[in-house]
Amino acid sequence: MPTDDRPEYDVVIVGAGLAGLYMLHRVRGLGLSVRVYEAGDGVGGTWYWNRYPGARCDVPSLEYSYSFDPQLEQEWEWSERYATQPEILRYIEHVADRYDLRRDITLGTRVESVIRDDEANRWAVTTDAGEEVWATFVITAAGCLSAPKPPEIGGLDSFAGTLVSTSAWPADGVDLAGKRVGVIGTGSSGIQSIPLIAEQAASLTVFQRTPNYSLPAHNAPLDPAVQRDWKARYREHRAAVLQARTGILVERGTRSALEVDPDERSARYAQCWDSGLFACIPASYTDIITDLDANETAAEFVRGRIREIVRDPDVAEALTPRGYPFGTKRICLDTGYYDTFNQEHVTLVDLRRTPLVAVTPEGVQTTEEEFGLDVLVLATGFDAVTGPLLRMDIRGRDGVHLRDAWAGGPHSYLGLQVAGFPNLFTITGPGSPSVVSNVVVSIEQHVDWIAECLRYLREHGVAAIEPDADAEAAWAQHVHDVAAATLYPQAPSWFVGANVPGKPRVFMPYLGGVPAYRQKCAEVVEAGYEGFVLHRPAVHA
Ligand code: NA7
Numbered sequence: 001m002p003t004d005d006r007p008e009y010d011v012v013i014v015g016a017g018l019a020g021l022y023m024l025h026r027v028r029g030l031g032l033s034v035r036v037y038e039a040g041d042g043v044g045g046t047w048y049w050n051r052y053p054g055a056r057c058d059v060p061s062l063e064y065s066y067s068f069d070p071q072l073e074q075e076w077e078w079s080e081r082y083a084t085q086p087e088i089l090r091y092i093e094h095v096a097d098r099y100d101l102r103r104d105i106t107l108g109t110r111v112e113s114v115i116r117d118d119e120a121n122r123w124a125v126t127t128d129a130g131e132e133v134w135a136t137f138v139i140t141a142a143g144c145l146s147a148p149k150p151p152e153i154g155g156l157d158s159f160a161g162t163l164v165s166t167s168a169w170p171a172d173g174v175d176l177a178g179k180r181v182g183v184i185g186t187g188s189s190g191i192q193s194i195p196l197i198a199e200q201a202a203s204l205t206v207f208q209r210t211p212n213y214s215l216p217a218h219n220a221p222l223d224p225a226v227q228r229d230w231k232a233r234y235r236e237h238r239a240a241v242l243q244a245r246t247g248i249l250v251e252r253g254t255r256s257a258l259e260v261d262p263d264e265r266s267a268r269y270a271q272c273w274d275s276g277l278f279a280c281i282p283a284s285y286t287d288i289i290t291d292l293d294a295n296e297t298a299a300e301f302v303r304g305r306i307r308e309i310v311r312d313p314d315v316a317e318a319l320t321p322r323g324y325p326f327g328t329k330r331i332c333l334d335t336g337y338y339d340t341f342n343q344e345h346v347t348l349v350d351l352r353r354t355p356l357v358a359v360t361p362e363g364v365q366t367t368e369e370e371f372g373l374d375v376l377v378l379a380t381g382f383d384a385v386t387g388p389l390l391r392m393d394i395r396g397r398d399g400v401h402l403r404d405a406w407a408g409g410p411h412s413y414l415g416l417q418v419a420g421f422p423n424l425f426t427i428t429g430p431g432s433p434s435v436v437s438n439v440v441v442s443i444e445q446h447v448d449w450i451a452e453c454l455r456y457l458r459e460h461g462v463a464a465i466e467p468d469a470d471a472e473a474a475w476a477q478h479v480h481d482v483a484a485a486t487l488y489p490q491a492p493s494w495f496v497g498a499n500v501p502g503k504p505r506v507f508m509p510y511l512g513g514v515p516a517y518r519q520k521c522a523e524v525v526e527a528g529y530e531g532f533v534l535h536r537p538a539v540h541a
Pocket of ligand 1: 209
């Protein structure tokens with residue numbers, strides 16, 4: 001525990017990505033003292049770290065942006081339909097400068113522990129730089145996909161070439177020209193980077209364990225007329241976004257996929273394929289994500305497209321996803337991914353057929369062959385949603401560790417707070433739409449909700465807030481029930497923690513949709529923070 005001469009803040013925010021920056025802006029507006037700690041040497045969070053070639057957003061730029069200030073919307077010009085990582089990072093840096101946010105942010109500093117002092121109703125926060133401060137409120141803005149998953153691959157340390165990870169790509173790049181490059185992992189990060197790595201490398205070997213469903217992004221320069229229209233009617237567009245289930249504008253079908261003629265259905269899927277919107281096929285019929293037969297029609301359409309693009313039928317088959325429903329792992333958007341495998345210097349290694357044995361000094365050894373490499377790229381994913389929280393030592397009332405509280409899987413009321421952890425807020429925590437929505441939309445809603453909550457607590461003399469354990473359990477059950485009514489739990493995805501050995505299998509994000517979730521959060525407030533316990537003035541249990 002820090003001694004009492006340590007700095008004391010009203011609020012400490014963990015992370016300076018899209019969530020942390022807007023939270024800082026709102027907290028300042030309340031006149032509270034605040035410090036933000038950010039592990040990166042710059043702001044941006046996900047968009048600071050993931051600098052791999054081809055890193056780009058798969059939500060349209062005009063929708064993947066803050067809505068809180070109409071002037072910001074008007075002055076920022078997006079150059080592409082789907083912004084690249086450098087452009088999004090420039091946008092985030094612009095926001096940090098425009099609102100003079102940097103003076104309250106400590107960069108290059110990771111929060112290591114957040115430990116509750118029950119007597120004093122405050123949190124002791126310590127960092128890897130040895131800083132120790134007190135905070136009345138701690139707000140995590142640590143992201144959902146920011147804790148890289150341990151790759152669980154033997155021999156990595158022995159590799160004599162250059163080992164690099166997509167989630168921590170060096171800012172000054174990696175020289176791939178003329179090199180023999182290997183990529184392990186074919187999720188979104190692998191799928192986005194593989195075509196660009198192939199352009200530079202002398203040879204590229206892709207080590208694939210599970211094929212993903214990937215759709216073409218049809219990215220292009222943003223049509224100035226479209227941008228002008230959005231700027232002229234931004235409020236209208238934003239209002240429409242808030243009505244969309246995923247917080248992304250997409251036409252939603254009203255019929256079952258099994259009700260329509262197969263030709264009509266294929267034509268609809270083809271339209272979606274051409275639209276470049278990953279949410280289009282799942283939304284095209286009412287039952288794509290709930291009925292296996294309906295889902296199979298979409299899955300088979302995508303498989304057919306892969307067979308059309310990839311010339312070698314064996315490679316096409318190896319790239320073809322089977323065994324889990326379409327859309328139940330995060331759908332990828334790509335630019336030329338499948339076509340990359342038509343190139344002479346690109347090899348696909350199917351790890352289901354010939355499993356990876358180990359990384360060796362020379363390259364990658366499978367059960368069949370050793371592949372010599374100069375550069376090995378890990379695109380092996382993240383310990384999603386809970387990983388960024390649990391890698392901190394968070395201890396709530398009576399010293400209870402969050403890790404222990406969540407040993408059987410995360411439970412949280414609305415993804416905002418955890419019982420037994422008063423005055424700790426989690427932006428896009430488990431049980432909120434977070435990663436199954438346009439995350440900027442979800443971030444802004446959480447930040448606004450938390451800011452209004454802080455105002456309420458102050459105005460009503462409330463010392464601390466935390467969920468009622470029953471309300472939290474009921475919400476966790478609801479999150480589970482909504483997911484169980486879909487096909488999502490059938491896939492071994494990071495949504496359920498299946499990519500991390502030993503992680504409890506719990507469907508973490510809330511699938512009920514952005515509008516329903518927003519309504520629930522508003523109703524809770526209207527009912528006087530229903531489901532929360534307001535401690536006034538003392539917090540002792
Ligand atoms: P993902 O989607 O979790 O993909 C990780 C990939 O790495 C996936 O293909 C994994 O195969 C593969 N992987 C992981 N560990 C191994 C080992 N040990 N051996 C072989 N292959 C492995 O992460 P991304 O970074 O691509 O994308 C995450 C999200 O960021 C994405 O969904 C978007 O929302 C943005 P597996 O499927 O486990 O067989």
